[in-house]
Amino acid sequence: MTTQASVNAGSRIDGDDASPQPAEKKKRGKKKLIMIGGLILVLAIAGGVVMRGGGEVSATPVPGEVIKLEPIFINLSDGHYLKLGIALQASASAPKEGDGSMALDAAIAVFSNAPMTDLSDTATRARLKAELVTKVSHAYEGHFYDVYFTEFVMQ
Numbered sequence: 001m002t003t004q005a006s007v008n009a010g011s012r013i014d015g016d017d018a019s020p021q022p023a024e025k026k027k028r029g030k031k032k033l034i035m036i037g038g039l040i041l042v043l044a045i046a047g048g049v050v051m052r053g054g055g056e057v058s059a060t061p062v063p064g065e066v067i068k069l070e071p072i073f074i075n076l077s078d079g080h081y082l083k084l085g086i087a088l089q090a091s092a093s094a095p096k097e098g099d100g101s102m103a104l105d106a107a108i109a110v111f112s113n114a115p116m117t118d119l120s121d122t123a124t125r126a127r128l129k130a131e132l133v134t135k136v137s138h139a140y141e142g143h144f145y146d147v148y149f150t151e152f153v154m155q
Helices: 002-018 020-052 101-111 116-120 122-139
Strands: 063-068 072-075 081-091 144-154
Touching (some): 063 144, 072 101, 081 101, 116 144
Antiparallel strands (some): 063 081, 072 081, 081 144
16 A cells, blocks of 8 residues: 555656646647747837838038028027028939028027027027927928027027
8 A cells, every 4th residue: 555655656757747838838739839929010010100101311511502591689588699500411313403481490499488598508598499490491301401500699
């Protein structure tokens, strides 16, 4: 009886150790397959998004002329003003004729009523300039892609 009991107990222990391992391996295998499948799906979606962009290259356009505009005065908050002169960097494909009225309008929209203390801060001024570049590029359909400050005087 002792021998049979120990054999039965031994086989049961061995059976418990042996049977869960293949089941765990199957579960791990399924989990790995699901994770790999999910990764492939994410990569396929990301690839589709990139390809849907039409293969556009986000490189800087070939520079053309730099067009300097006459300085303007913009009212700031608290009775202060800004004398702002800008120049527009055109792309080589930009039409030779055109005016800067939309760029000046965008500059007025960006800087009007701004506090003088904000414009004194380099980081804030850089952020506002980036906003101006975006508006100018959009207004001129990408023919002008950068803006340079030629004058920036606050009083």
